[in-house]
Each structure stands twice: as structure tokens, then as C-alpha cells.
Amino acid sequence: MLLFVCSRSLGAQTNQAPSTEQPLIQEALKYEGSTITSIQFEPEDQPLTHAELGQLLPFQTGSRFEERNLQLAIQKLYSTGRFADLAVDAMATGPGRVALRFVTKRAYFVGRVLVQGVKEPPNGGQLANATKLRLGTPYADSGKTQAIESVSDLLRQNGYYRAAIQAHVDYDPETESANLTFNIDPGKRARFEAPSIAGDPMRPADVLIHATHWKRLYGLLGWQQVTDERVRQGLDNIRRLYQKDNRLRATVNLTSLDFHPATDTVQPALDVRAGPVILVQTKGAHLDRGKLKQLVPIFQERSVDTDLLVEGQHNIENYLEGQGYFGAKVTFSPPESKSSGEQVVTYQIDRGSRHKFVHLGINGARYFTLSTIRERLYIEPAQFPRFPYGRYNAAYLRQDIQAIENLYTSNGFRDVKVTSRIVDDYRGRKNDIAVFIDIKEGRQWFVSELAIDGPSASDLPPLRAMLASLVGQPYSEANVAADRDNFLNYYYNDGYPNATFEYYVNPANQPNRVNLRYVLNPGERKYVRDIMVMGLQTTRPGLVYDRIKLRTGEPLSLAKNTESQRSLYDLGIFARVNTALQDPDGDEESKYVLYDLDEAKHYSLNFGVGAQIARIGGGVTTLDNPAGTTGFAPRVTFGISRLNFLGLGQTVGLQTAVSTIEQRVSLTYFIPQLISNPNLSLTVTGLYDNSNDIRTFTADRREGSLQLGQKLTKAYTLQYRLVFRRVSESNLKINQLLVPLLSQPEHVGLGEISLIQDKRDDPTDAHHGIYTTIDLAYAPGFLSSQTHFGRGLVRNSTYYQLHRDLVLARSTQFGLIDRTGGLPAIPLAERFYSGGSTSIRAFPDFQAGPRDTVTGFPIGGNVLFINNVELRFPLIGDNLGAVIFEDFGNVYQSLSHFSLRFRQENLQDFNYTVQDAGIGIRYRTPIGPIRLDFSFSPDAPRFYGLKGTEQDLINGTAISTTQKINAFQFHFSLGQAF
Secondary structure, rough: OOEEEEOOOOOOOOOOOOOOOHHHHHHHHHOOOOOEEEEEEEOOOOOOOOOHHHHHHOOOOOOOOHHHHHHHHHHHHHHHEEEEEEEEEEEEEEEEEHHHHHHEEEEEEEEEEEEEOOOOOOOOHHHHHOOOOOOOOOEEEHHHHHHHHHHHHHHHHHHHHHOEEEEEEEEOOOEEEEEEEEEEEEEOOEEEOOEEEEEOOOOOOHHHHHHHOOOHHHHOOOEOOOOOOHHHHHHHHHHHHHHOOOOOOOEEEEEEEEEEEEOOEEEEEEEEEEEOOEEEEEEOOOHHHHHHHHHHHHHOOOOHHHHHHHHHHHHHHHHHHHOOOOOOOOEEEEEOOOOOOOEEEEEEEEEEOOOEEEEEEOOOOOOOOHHHHHHHOOOEEEEOOOOOOEOOHHHHHHHHHHHHHHHHHHHOOOOOOEEEEOOOOHHHOOOOEEEEEEEOOOOOOOEEEEEEEEEOOOOOHHHHHHOOOOOOOEHHHHHHHHHHHHHHHHHOOOOOOOOOEEEEEEEEEOOEEEEEEEEEEEEOOOOOEEEEEEOOOOHHHHHOOOOOOOOOHHHHOHHHHHHHHHHHHHHHOOOEEEEEEEEOOOOOOEEEEEEEEEOHHHEEEEEEEEEEEEEOOOOOEEOOOOOOOOOOOEEEEEEEEEEEEOOOOOOOOEEEEOOOOEEEEEEEEEEHHHHHHOOOEEEEEEEEEEEEOOOOEEEEEEEEEEEEEEEOOOOOEEEEEEEEEEEEEEEEOOOOOHHHOOOOOOOEEEEEEEEEEOOOOOOOOOOEEEEEEEEEEEEEEEHOOEEEEEEEEEEEEEEEEEEEEEEEEEEEEEEEEEEEEOOOOOHHHHEEEEOOOOOOOOOOOOOOOOOOOOOOOOOOOOEEEEEEEEEEEEEEOOOEEEEEEEEEEEOOHHHHHHOOOOOOOOOOOOOOOEEEEEEEEEEOHHHHHHHEEEEEEOOOOOOEEEEEEEEHHHHHHEEEEEEOOOOOEEEEEEOOOO
């Protein structure tokens, strides 16, 4: 006899069992008190194991049958979320005996959702989101129907009016997943046709149509294809058109998009109402139109209402206060209609006298030092050139007072009071103001006792170790909040997703002390049932599973789940990594953890056009200007990369660069996480380079290298390299007696190791920290080096934040090359070269150090020493800054020739230390500061050079002249000098 029939509703998405009908309950009462002789589940294949099912039932074979226990059993079965339908059948097997049979239908949950067949837009992510099928949530066929309707709407918005969608659902009983594939035949994308325009546009229709940009090349190539983005941009373009005419109340609405099947075109219907011209003017003080547009938000919002006008009023006041008019008062009048039909908004400005904020006084601070308080303040007394009148207004002062109060309350001062006083005509100087901040600290409150209730004995030691509120330490709500976050994160990461935290504060027996009581309820612990990965096409599964930190049977850690997601993103081969729990609301102890991955596009291209503008140095075929002249070298770059090569998460890349001074091709194979270790990487590189950036010679380099990178900690990295290269030099502009020795092709094999320490706050624009590199290399004979030599280069940079916006930066480099055997001279291409924007700014690029005594061209050296010092400070606003710098150093012939003297002894002496000083401009951009540096060197080198061609050099007819490095140099580049 059937006792219960229950179905689960996807729309409600509840795990509560539906209420039973009263007649069925009456039938169940007939068996009340009977002995249960057997319990069966049909079908045999259940979503839960028999042991798990047995634990959910409040009775077993041999128990007395009770109707309330049967209801409880059904409630528990439904609460797991694993059943879509459930029926219970009871059959008498004798007097006072009953057999129970549970007939179930397993529930399915949303797995991978794949939408394919559509050319962007819309993209795959937009289509998947349109289905509204969330990973891991319960699935029903009604969800598929709704998804098709939503996707169809999105396709129509993007011009696909004839799209046909076929949906296929693949049910996986083993994991209860319903994987959905939507195959779309989008048909032809419709094009725009001339829109119909109604309303009161006050503009010719052709002007509005032109503004939409829905026509291709002014209509010569017909109409654009319809996309949602183009529709929105077209409407915005019309609104901007009216905004330029000061019609800020103009409305542009799309009333319909009418599709015409015969022509595959769409006609937008627009309702355009121009509205009146609204002018914003000021009285009492002049503000230009550009500044008004920045300050009064009606221009950005394209609307006029009281709230926006009030916001504009406050913005103007703050702006004037920033200009030194600290007592400025601004009022406004609502839009006033004129006879011409215009409406005028008038801001009445009373600037008052211009003041200068000259002094900031802080009184009453005993617990904190003044420097600790000042670093939290935004107001700032006048300082040239950034704040000639100081940075102050009433809003800034209120914020700073709140910041001071927060500092004190977070350290136990519950009763702190912070007030401010403004003193005008400070110390008798008219219009100078001083701001005094008075702090009444009050008594500091401390924790007298702390009790933690709820955790197990094994959990208490780690919880106590992370306490912010300690007995005898200051009491604050901030510390309690930190304890709450730490405790809950501890439980969330140990498999308790429903842990709760409560706290109670009571006065202690001693004054200014409190007793704290924390109450923790961990809740039910959850475990990982299994890991399910979906969406892999070319990626090898082992690559993914090796980076998932969760393991079957372990507690369900949210931190490990997040770390796994981040680790998969770090591979750089996935466009999206979506993770979820299957049936998150179900009460079962173990959960499937789902990872739905979208692989990124396998190929990426980059192309760039640029130029190098600098004192590049001399001609390519002449001996003129060995010290460099201002030159222009256009540059083109192209690259292609194949991501996720062979499904291993590795990258193959080809990069090329062509300019008038260099032609370069490199092929790279990169393994980001070698042997599944996130701290190891391997790079294999093949390189061909033909360059003339050092104008002494043209270098033809063919190179192969192997680099193993090892990340020791967040701040320390080791790199190990093997490098093999063959370098040929041609077009040598040196003494002809040296050409036979230095022009021969050279084979070099190097073993290298580098240690990198990076503790900078911002690698592109550091304000504090330290950066150190140590590079050591040796070229022995057994690596096929024809010249045996060792090379070391050490660089150390430090950054000190002297003030909030004042940074002192220093960098020192020292390098040494020592020949140990083989050929008698270090090859030209292996020597140190320096000079330029990132080294010694007294020189053009690569112009420092020893020079050929005949031609005057640089020939490099075996010792390098450079020291740079910069004082960096803001100039105007937050984006424009400046530096004052001083450099000294040089490239020296050998260690025995190293000298710190600052004077050149004669025209053949290059082994002295050159110095320069200068100023620079920095403009902040998202990719680093753009910089322009101007330097002056009082001891720039002089030397002998030649006038003529290379043939004149060979013939001995070149003319010898005295030349010098220009004392004034400029450098234009991206990024800080160091």
C-alpha cells in the first residue's frame, strides 16, 4: 500500500520534503506499532551508499513502525538534496509485521554548460551566463526551456533573428551531473536600416543617423551589422550630440527593433526629445567651462535634478578651498527659463579672501607619536610646488578627525574625543590660517578575562594562537572583529562551512576593564566526496588535478579550493575557472567539488610600431660622431605565441623586432610549473640577433640558452642558465692593427647563476624597499668557449620614503670580467658597455668607458661601476612628478685601472669616474611612469676621433680631430631609471 508520494520542485530549490496528504497519513497509522521486517530501496543504484542511507533512517529492520519516524526519514532523505522524487510503499507481511520499500528517483545537478556555434558577439561567457544555469545547482527540464528562451533573447539583441537552438542534456548517474550542450545555428546576422525617429528631436534626421555610426563609411558601404553594443553606442552618440549643445535633459529612447525577414534588416524606432538648452554659469567668480564640467555632475549624468546640483555646489566649494579660498560659500538657483527657451543654472560664488594653510598643530597626543598621527592625515600645510596654499577643506578635516578617532578606538580608547580649531591671521599674518587638532584620549580599556566556548580541546591551541584580543592588552571592537574573521576562517578552511561566532562584553571588577566571552558553534563538518573537472579539450587532466589541493575524503577547505582556482589561473591557459559545490544546500556530509574550465585561445598575436629617439651615436658606414648624435630609429615588432602546447600548459613563442639598428628573432619554449612545482620554471630559447646599437661594430649573434628558475620565497628567486652562442663582428671602427684579433667569430659557452631579491612595494615605481641582483657566470673550455673568462655583476637598489610623497632612491652596480685562458682578449661583444637612461646619464647609450685611441668609438671594458641617487617628489597633482638626480661611475679597462678620481688626465684616459647631475620629469601611467631626463656632466670625456668613411680608415686618409661627449644629454623612456 502506497503511503507517501513526494516530488521535488526545482523552482523552489528546497530540501524540505513536501507535506503529505491526510488520507495517506491515515493509511500509515494502520501499521503503527508493527515490526519492520525489511527495508528496501529501488532502484538498486542509489545516489548514496547503503551505509549512508542507513544512517539517515531513524529505524531499522526489527524496529517498531511509527508514522512520525517515517515522516522524519523522508525529511532526512530530502534534505540531502539527492532525490527528485520519492515514494514509500508498505506491505503487510503478517500480523503486526510490515515491509517498507523506498522508490526513488535521483536528482541531477547542473554540470558543464556549453554554448557553441555563434560568432562573437555575444561571446561564450555572455551566452553561458544567459542560460542562468549555475554550476552545481539542482537541474530540471524547465531550466533547459528557460535557458533556450534567454539565449534566444540575447541572440536577437545581437542581430541573430533566425537562430535555431538545439539543446542536448547528458545525464551522468555516477556524479548526478546534467551536462548541457546548446548547439546554435545563428543564421545570418541582420543589418541596420534607416531608423524611424519620433518625438521632438529639433535636429534633422540625417544628422542623428550620422551620429549613430550605424552606417559603414558614411553609407558608401551600406549599414553595419546589428549588435547590442552598436545599438547602445548609437544611442549614447546621439545623447552626446545633444550634450554638446547643452541640452542636458535630452532623452533618447529605443522603443522597438523591427526585424524585416525579407531583407534581413532591423529598423530601430527612436523616441528623441531634445529638451531645452541648459546653461550653467557662475557669478562672483569665474570658472571655465572645462572645470565646470568636471565639478558639476549634471554633465556626466546627462540629467538635471536637485541632488546633482547640490553635489556640484559641494564640489565647487571643495575646489575653491583647494585653491586657498577656505571660506568659500557657494549657492545655486534652480533652472530658470529665459525668453529664448534656454534654462540657466546659476552658481553664486563668494570666494572670500584667499588663505594659506601654514601650520598644523596636534595637541593632547600622548599614546601615539605625532608622526604616527600625521601619516594618517590628508590635510597638509602649504609646500611648494605641489600645494602652494596647502591642502585643506572642511571635508578633508572631518575625514582626518575620524581617522584619528579610529586609530585610538582600535587601541582601547573607547572614550576618545577629537576636535579641531581654525585660527585665522595666524601669528599676525593676514589670511594665514592654522589648524589645531585637540585630542582627549580618555582612559584606555583593557581585556581582563577572555573565555572561548564551543571549540574542541584540539582546536583551542591554534585558535588562541591567532587571538588579537589578549588578556592585559587593549580592548577594541576592531580586535574582536579580527578574532571573528580569524576564527571563522579557521573553521571554514577545516571543513565547517556553517560555523558561527558570537561574543559578549561585560564589565570587569577593575575599572576600565572588560571580560570577553567568545561563543563558537562549528556546525556540521563537510568532506570532499570527489573532485569533478569539466571542460578540458586539449589540456591533459593530470596537469589540472596536480594543481587542485583538495583530496577525496579530506575536510572541505574553502582556502584550498580558492588556492586551487588561483593555481589553475596562474597556468595562463584558462580563460575562466569556475568552481562550485554540487548541491550546496544539501545536508549530506560529503560534497562533490566541481571545476568547470574554459580553455583560453591557443594562439595570441602581438604587433607594435615605435621608434627610438636618442643620441644613438654616429653613422653606420662613416667614422663621424663617435660620441653620438640625436637619431631616430623606427622599430616594428611582431610576435606569435602558442599557449598550452601539447596540452601541458607550456608556451611556444616567436618574437621578432626590426629597426634600422637591430634585427632580432627569438624562439622560446616556456614551462611555467616544472614537474608540477609552482616554484620551478624552465625556459629554452633560441636567438638570432644582428645589431648595430653599439656603433663600434655590427654584431651577428646566434644563441641557444636553457634557464631553470626557482622561486625560493616571495622575495628571493634563483636562476640557473646554460648559454651557448656564436658572435661575429663586422664593420669594426677601430684601429686597423686590432681588427685581425677582434674580428674573428667567437664561440662562447657560459654557465650562469643569478640571485634576485625583490622587496619593493611597486616594481614599476618603488617608494620603499630593496632590490638586489647577483649575476655570476663562467665560460670554461669544456663548454666550447674559445676565450675562458669569469664574469660577475652585482646590483643593489634601495628606496626610502622620507615623507608621504618624497622618495630617496639609490642604486649601485659593480661588475668584473677576468680572463682565465684561451684566446688573448675578451671578445668585444662580451665586454661591459654602459651609459644611457638606465645607467650613467652623462653618456648616450653604450658610450661610457674605454674608446679606441684612433677612431674614438667605444670598445667596452672589464670593470663597471655605477652609482645613481634620485630624489623623487610630486610636482603638480597626483600624476606629474619630478626628480633631482646625480650619477657617477664608468666602465674601466681592468680592475687595476679602476679609479674614483673625477678628472680626465689626457685624451687617452678613460679610466676615471664621470659624474653628472640633472632633473627629470615623470608622468604616471598604468604601465609605469613616462620620463624625460636632462643631465649635465662637468667632466665629460674628450678623445681623439676621425672624420671620414671606413674606406678612409683603411686607406689611412681619415682626418684626426679632437672630440668630446656633449656635456648636456637628454633621455626619454618608460619606467623609472632604477
